[in-house]
Amino acid sequence: MKPDNLETSLEPLLNYFSRLIPLNKEEKELVTALFHPRLYRKRQYALQEGDVCTQMLFVVRGCLRMYKIDEGGNTHILQFAAENYWINDLGSFHTEKPSALNIDALEDTVVLQISHSNLITLYTEAPKFHRIFRVLVENSYVSLQKRLLQNISSTAEERYHSFLELYPHLVNRLSQTQIASYLGITPEFLSRLRNKLSKQKS
Template sequence: MNCPQILENIQNHISLSTSEKKLFVSYLKVNDVSKKERILQQGDICKAIFFVESGSLRAYNFNDEGKDSTIMFAVQDWWITDMNAFVNQKESLLSIELIEDSRIVELRFSALEEIYQKIPKFERFFRILFQNAYVREQLRVLDNISYSTEDRYYRFVEKYPQVVQKVTQKQIASYLGVTPEFLSKVKNK
């Protein structure tokens, strides 16, 4: 296992020696997963965090009334999991499904705990990763509470053009929190 892509992602923020790289990579598992498969099922314990080498995924919640709400999309070089369920090792609120055939790197909870101990620099890497994730979500909350649906749609398209190419309009609607019918109306008015 070589994993140059995830190592490059990490080395954007911290630098690793050859032996550290080797150790880190030994904890990883690479999987080829097909379109429509799920790598996490709502209700299950979330045992891993995932890095997308290629392809695309969608994390969503399915509620009692049958409403599907997209929490995030992930494309190449993104990390994704149900972070709440992962860090507390409890039942997941989210499912994660494949939008297309993808190559996914898996890092398990217990492995990450060991990595933090053996290579403390990873605390820094994940500090930066979570810092960015927090900022992103906070900006999304601001979008949600202060912009109209129309504005939010166009802001989404501008911010994530790589995502827009891969997902359906129905999935974008579920990310924005509106019905596909209403999004269609907004776009075509």
């Protein structure tokens, strides 16, 4: 589904790019031509395991999650993406191989998405974007390294504090089960942890 107002939907993305590197009129027109709005309803998939990831998504409004379900049926959340965040399975997107991950909407979510072929067109016609997306990928890689290090060397409490720093705008929009899945702990343990921290503040 497409949102009704295309121009309004594009403004957050144009502002996002302009904060990194100012865009001229032609570059803004190129973004308008190559990015397309899409509405994902709550619980609707943007990507399912076994499918090729064909789009890179920029969230205008709402929240998506990327996750893996293991053989035991447990959900492991790798990433949340709310307003002004990007999300996709980068490996599947660039290799055009089936993804092992899922992406779905936790709320009704409006995104601006670009296909792999359109992204190459963007790089070719406006090389400035090659630099922008290189920075995005580098930042994602740094975040991934930090997350992996935390998972093997940090306590659950330290991981929770890191979550609060990274996603302060999502604390009241996510369920306890979703936050626990991201942290790699049970909802019951998260509840005890929150109670402990609440008592420390009082």
